[in-house]
Amino acid sequence: MTLSKRLLIFVPYAWLLALFLVPFFIVVKIALSDYAISIPPYTPTFDLSAGWAGFVDFLSKLDLENFVFLAEDDLYWKTFLSSLQIAVIATLLTLLVGFPFAYAIAQAPSEWRPSLVLLVILPFWTSFLIRVYALIGILSNEGFLNQFLMWTGLISEPLAILNTDIAVYIGIVYAYLPFMVLPIYATLDKLDGSLLEAAQDLGCTRFQAFWSVTIHLAKPGVIAGCFLVFIPTLGEFVIPSLLGGARTLMIGKVLWEEFFSNRDWPVASAVAVILLLILIVPIVLFQRSEQRLREQNQ
Amino acid sequence: MSNNTPFAPWNDEAAVPLIQFDGVSKKYGDFLAIDNIDLKIYPREFFALLGPSGCGKTTLMRMLAGFEEASAGKITIDNKDMAGIPPNKRAVNMMFQSYALFPHLNVVDNLAFGLKRSRMAKSEIDGRVEEMLRLVQLQKFAKRKPHQLSGGQRQRVALARALAKAPKLLLLDEPLGALDKKLREETQFELMDIQEKTGTTFVIVTHDQEEAMTVASRIAVMDHGKLVQIDTPDRVYENPNSIYVAGFIGDVNIIEGRVSHLAGEEAQLCWAEGTSDIRGMAGPKIQKGEEAAFAVRPEKVALSVQEPIERNNRVAGRVEDIAYLGNMSTYYVRLENGNLIKSQVANDRRISRRSVTWNDQVWLSWSDTAGIVLPSGGNPS
Ligand SMILES: Nc1ncnc2c1ncn2[C@@H]1O[C@H](COP(=O)(O)OP(=O)(O)O)[C@@H](O)[C@H]1O
Numbered sequence: 170m171t172l173s174k175r176l177l178i179f180v181p182y183a184w185l186l187a188l189f190l191v192p193f194f195i196v197v198k199i200a201l202s203d204y205a206i207s208i209p210p211y212t213p214t215f216d217l218s219a220g221w222a223g224f225v226d227f228l229s230k231l232d233l234e235n236f237v238f239l240a241e242d243d244l245y246w247k248t249f250l251s252s253l254q255i256a257v258i259a260t261l262l263t264l265l266v267g268f269p270f271a272y273a274i275a276q277a278p279s280e281w282r283p284s285l286v287l288l289v290i291l292p293f294w295t296s297f298l299i300r301v302y303a304l305i306g307i308l309s310n311e312g313f314l315n316q317f318l319m320w321t322g323l324i325s326e327p328l329a330i331l332n333t334d335i336a337v338y339i340g341i342v343y344a345y346l347p348f349m350v351l352p353i354y355a356t357l358d359k360l361d362g363s364l365l366e367a368a369q370d371l372g373c374t375r376f377q378a379f380w381s382v383t384i385h386l387a388k389p390g391v392i393a394g395c396f397l398v399f400i401p402t403l404g405e406f407v408i409p410s411l412l413g414g415a416r417t418l419m420i421g422k423v424l425w426e427e428f429f430s431n432r433d434w435p436v437a438s439a440v441a442v443i444l445l446l447i448l449i450v451p452i453v454l455f456q457r458s459e460q461r462l463r464e465q466n467q
Numbered sequence: 468m469s470n471n472t473p474f475a476p477w478n479d480e481a482a483v484p485l486i487q488f489d490g491v492s493k494k495y496g497d498f499l500a501i502d503n504i505d506l507k508i509y510p511r512e513f514f515a516l517l518g519p520s521g522c523g524k525t526t527l528m529r530m531l532a533g534f535e536e537a538s539a540g541k542i543t544i545d546n547k548d549m550a551g552i553p554p555n556k557r558a559v560n561m562m563f564q565s566y567a568l569f570p571h572l573n574v575v576d577n578l579a580f581g582l583k584r585s586r587m588a589k590s591e592i593d594g595r596v597e598e599m600l601r602l603v604q605l606q607k608f609a610k611r612k613p614h615q616l617s618g619g620q621r622q623r624v625a626l627a628r629a630l631a632k633a634p635k636l637l638l639l640d641e642p643l644g645a646l647d648k649k650l651r652e653e654t655q656f657e658l659m660d661i662q663e664k665t666g667t668t669f670v671i672v673t674h675d676q677e678e679a680m681t682v683a684s685r686i687a688v689m690d691h692g693k694l695v696q697i698d699t700p701d702r703v704y705e706n707p708n709s710i711y712v713a714g715f716i717g718d719v720n721i722i723e724g725r726v727s728h729l730a731g732e733e734a735q736l737c738w739a740e741g742t743s744d745i746r747g748m749a750g751p752k753i754q755k756g757e758e759a760a761f762a763v764r765p766e767k768v769a770l771s772v773q774e775p776i777e778r779n780n781r782v783a784g785r786v787e788d789i790a791y792l793g794n795m796s797t798y799y800v801r802l803e804n805g806n807l808i809k810s811q812v813a814n815d816r817r818i819s820r821r822s823v824t825w826n827d828q829v830w831l832s833w834s835d836t837a838g839i840v841l842p843s844g845g846n847p848s
């Protein structure tokens with residue numbers, strides 16, 4: 170490898186090092202520290218002036234205490250499991266809503282499609298936080314949804330949606346829908362219409378053709394969309410804390426509380442490290458499936 | 468079918484057609500894509516639809532396959548009215564212009580796709596797929612995905628897939644469009660071979676007249692949604708019924724004039740001051756005294772230095788250009804009245820020995836039955 174090539178490759182690695190690995194090791198280091206009433210709120214802290222002996226002393230004070238604590242306190246286990254459950258269900262719900270969306274856009278006349286795609290990503294033009302706040306206005310007991318349902322006479326009492334898991338699901342589906350729609354649309358848009366006709370020609374009904382051709386060929390987009398929704402949802406903090414109830418257990422919310430309410434940075438860091446380890450699995454799977462797709466399309 | 472009578476069910480009053488179009492039209496909005504077509508196609512025929520791009524060939528095929536409904540008229544296949552019958556309920560299979568192979572399935576699964584929808588036993592399906600692979604000589608590629616195949620191989624998979632369900636009728640929409648010339652020619656013969664072996668009725672769409680001439684038992688020439696002529700390849704070539712057909716199939720010389728004599732099969736055309744009238748066969752729909760055009764193929768026009776006094780049809784001119792094509796040469800001869808006539812001469816001598824060259828005065832001549840007098844108008848596109 171020539172020097173210039175090495176240099177070229179070095180640049181992204183340097184970015185990765187600076188923006189990901191260094192902060193990650195800092196977090197790991199904090200996770201191995203102990204809680205202390207000081208600034209910063211943990212001990213030991215790294216002190217270069219103490220020299221080699223100071224460094225050895227520093228290392229000897231690091232331990233796995235926080236991880237042991239997390240393993241023993243079943244609150245954290247439950248939170249991880251409940252996050253996982255919410256993320257899986259929310260991803261499936263988003264898929265259920267997103268697929269017809271993407272399909273409808275792909276079926277629209279070609280001159281309409283760019284505008285429809287633009288509409289899908291339009292919400293990104295306002296702040297995420299504001300959009301979630303807006304949902305409070307819609308979902309609360311006096312919100313638009315309940316007012317509307319009561320006006321139509323479908324219900325007589327307002328439905329308690331806000332501060333429940335249902336509100337969290339609605340929030341996630343709403344906020345992450347574009348991440349599901351866009352990759353699915355991208356695969357459906359490329360789909361050659363004559364494939365469906367070929368399937369019908371060979372004996373499929375319209376529905377069978379849709380099932381055996383469209384769904385099959387949309388798979389890569391579906392997989393990409395699911396990962397793009399699942400990965401950020403697992404650590405989602407804003408939606409469960411604004412829309413969820415006291416009993417909505419999500420790891421992002423616990424993280425926030427440990428950091429800012431309890432000021433227990435070491436435990437919070439340990440939670441963050443575990444979250445990251447959990448996320449590595451789907452991320453690696455995602456990369457693998459993307460890789461396979463690229464090879465197929467070569 | 469016995470071997471000593473030629474295959475020509477269209478001349479047989481008692482023959483039962485497989486496909487029948489009765490006054491079929493197709494409109495897309497206000498646009499008339501198919502204009503009142505009557506057509507009969509017989510079992511075991513290799514029927515070619517020929518015409519320029521946009522004349523309605525694909526539309527006609529798609530109506531047979533069941534992807535389009537006729538706006539008017541009736542289509543019957545095997546004596547059954549096809550109105551409202553979806554593609555999956557027709558004993559018709561189509562080989563698509565783009566091949567439409569399923570990219571997520573390998574060759575075997577592509578071939579088995581249709582068979583799996585027809586309650587066939589697993590072992591039977593395997594046998595049929597094997598048979599199809601052998602038919603198109605793709606046994607070695609059974610496990611490949613479409614993207615791992617060459618254009619010619621894909622085309623053969625598409626053909627095998629369309630044949631796998633043993634349809635009564637196979638539709639081929641420009642099946643060889645994506646292949647290079649040499650592969651095209653080979654594949655044309657393969658297609659004829661396969662058609663013969665399977666006994667399936669083929670309807671092929673093409674815009675390549677040579678291809679149509681090579682493979683077809685009959686050719687239908689289309690123009691703007693109408694069928695202009697339906698005939699065997701040799702009759703379409705030798706007896707075109709209009710200048711449009713004459714010009715669309717092969718090369719042709721056109722001389723315009725007025726019918727001066729008409730008697731049975733013979734016609735004469737008065738075409739220029741001070742020349743004798745051209746004699747030719749009488750085409751359809753010409754009238755004495757009316758404007759008409761004489762059409763003659765370049766290979767039927769002889770070229771000589773001496774005046775060929777034994778022939779009635781002879782004209783003098785000057786060689787303006789010579790196109791050397793290897794096996795033959797085309798001489799472009801300018802007549803005294805300004806007409807440019809092509810004469811095609813086989814190169815049976817080496818080039819240096821030939822006597823005629825640029826600017827030479829020459830005579831062109833042709834027999835009384837070499838050309839045909841056709842109604843004028845409807846110029847070749
Ligand atoms: N779905 C459609 N909607 C409107 N016009 C169409 C449609 N399909 C074909 N046409 C028109 O009908 C005419 C015939 O098309 P087609 O049958 O595809 O021609 P060919 O196969 O001979 O090239 C063309 O002018 C084409 O623009």
Ligand SMILES: [Mg+2]
Binds near residue numbers: 524525
């Ligand atoms: Mg076409």
